[in-house]
Amino acid sequence: MKLCVLANLYAKKPLEEVLGIMRDLGVDAVEIGCGGYPGKDHCDPEVLLNDDAKLKEWCGLFDKYGIELAALSCHGNPVHPDKKIAEAYDRDFRNACLLAEKVGVDTIITFSGCPGDHPGAKYPNWVTCPWPDDFLAILDYQWNEVLIPYWKEAAAFAKSHGVTHVALELHPGFCCYNTETLLKLRAAVGDVIGANFDPSHLVWQGMEPAAAIRMLGDAIYHVHAKDTKIDKINTARIGVLDTKHYSDEINRAWVFRSVGYGHDAAWWRDLVDNLRLVGYDKVLSIEHEDSLMSIDEGLGKAVSTLKEVIMKDPKPSTMAWA
Numbered sequence: 001m002k003l004c005v006l007a008n009l010y011a012k013k014p015l016e017e018v019l020g021i022m023r024d025l026g027v028d029a030v031e032i033g034c035g036g037y038p039g040k041d042h043c044d045p046e047v048l049l050n051d052d053a054k055l056k057e058w059c060g061l062f063d064k065y066g067i068e069l070a071a072l073s074c075h076g077n078p079v080h081p082d083k084k085i086a087e088a089y090d091r092d093f094r095n096a097c098l099l100a101e102k103v104g105v106d107t108i109i110t111f112s113g114c115p116g117d118h119p120g121a122k123y124p125n126w127v128t129c130p131w132p133d134d135f136l137a138i139l140d141y142q143w144n145e146v147l148i149p150y151w152k153e154a155a156a157f158a159k160s161h162g163v164t165h166v167a168l169e170l171h172p173g174f175c176c177y178n179t180e181t182l183l184k185l186r187a188a189v190g191d192v193i194g195a196n197f198d199p200s201h202l203v204w205q206g207m208e209p210a211a212a213i214r215m216l217g218d219a220i221y222h223v224h225a226k227d228t229k230i231d232k233i234n235t236a237r238i239g240v241l242d243t244k245h246y247s248d249e250i251n252r253a254w255v256f257r258s259v260g261y262g263h264d265a266a267w268w269r270d271l272v273d274n275l276r277l278v279g280y281d282k283v284l285s286i287e288h289e290d291s292l293m294s295i296d297e298g299l300g301k302a303v304s305t306l307k308e309v310i311m312k313d314p315k316p317s318t319m320a321w322a
Contacts, residue, residue: 001272001310002028003303004070004283006224009295011041015058018042019065025303029068031222031285034099035092036076036110043072045095049102059103070283071107071222072096075169078154079146080124081116089113094157101161107282108158109196109222112168112176112185115146126173147175148188155192167196167221178205179215186219194221198287199271203228203262204240204254213274220280225306226287227262230254246291258290259302268309276315284310 007030010018015032022030034043048055062069074096076089096108114124117138127135127142158166168176168185176182179195186193197220199209213220230240235253242253249255259268272284284306290298 001275001281001312002068002070002283003306003310004029004031004068004285005299005303006031006033006038006073006285006287007042008033008038008073009288009299011039015042016061016065019061019067022067023065025300026307027067027303029070029283029285030062031071031073031109031283032069033073034096035074036089038073038075043099045092045099049095049098055102069103069105070285071109071167072100072105073109075109075111077111077113077124077174079113079115079150079175081119081121082123086113090154093154097158097161097163100163104162106163107165107167107222108163109167109169111171111174112147112151112181114174115142117141124173126175126177142175143184147185151185151189151193155189159192164192165194165221166192167194169196169198169201169224171198171201172205178202178207179212182216183219191219194219196222196224197275198224198226200224200226200228200256200262200287200289204230206240209271210274213271213278213280217278218280220275220278222282223275223280223284224287225259225268225284225302226289227257227259228254229257229262249291255291256289258288258293258298259286260305261290261292261301265305265309268305272309272311276311281315 005027007018032043033039034045048058074092076092078086078090078093080086114126117125127139130136170177170182176185182195195216202209202212231253238253240253244252286302288295288298
């Protein structure tokens with residue numbers, strides 16, 4: 001398993017400077033944003049796909065610093081009810097696939113997206129309960145008329161360009177937000193669809209990441225290393241469904257933390273153990289969204305913790321004592 005970083009935490013720094021930082025930290029690989037919410041600061045496919053010299057220069061930076069390009073990220077909502085918004089996110093996804101084909105990357109990270117509640121809707125509608133029955137009607141429309149048809153076509157496009165792993169981040173607010181919903185879409189679309197396993201989004205939903213890993217198994221295509229701290233005092237008062245701004249840390253039910261500040265190293269070791277048990281041996285990609293720490297400190301502490309947790313050597317084929 002390799003230590004990786006989602007590089008858009010340093011979006012305002014030039015890519016070459018970022019890769020130098022990663023090398024000095026002892027990071028093995030990076031995940032690069034190329035559209036959608038992660039932005040295009042370090043990678044604009046519409047430029048690189050149309051300028052061979054710039055593409056060669058861009059690829060050469062990874063070789064220069066000895067950093068592997070593990071995946072491209074274009075998190076967005078390609079089934080947004082606003083057609084212009086949906087088209088922009090869909091274009092980012094397709095451009096990411098075309099660039100991945102050019103540079104030999106087989107993994108794209110994004111969201112499943114969330115449609116509106118009917119064809120004329122203005123905003124997405126994330127359904128979280130089955131009653132009143134209106135909600136079940138919304139889910140039927142979202143899944144059968146929008147989500148599954150979109151991803152059948154989009155996954156086929158990805159596969160035709162060598163992207164065999166479309167890793168959907170399980171994120172509340174989108175149709176695939178937990179193990180069941182991801183596996184439901186995968187069953188309908190095919191195994192090009194898998195999970196970007198980010199434990200931070202599962203913890204606050206009350207899930208046990210190790211159990212989720214066992215359930216997803218070989219459907220895990222990428223892993224984000226990000227932690228969540230549950231505030232027991234606030235959760236006892238208000239529950240975990242919290243729409244307060246992320247900056248209101250003292251009053252929120254939970255906040256995102258750097259690795260090791262929501263759970264200790266033993267918890268992360270167990271997570272890595274379970275990833276190895278189901279055959280995952282790619283990257284742990286640090287995503288820094290800790291509002292209590294600077295980027296430098298949060299990244300540094302996450303790297304330090306994960307270096308002690310990751311098993312670098314391949315899983316042994318035989319037991320040494322047998």
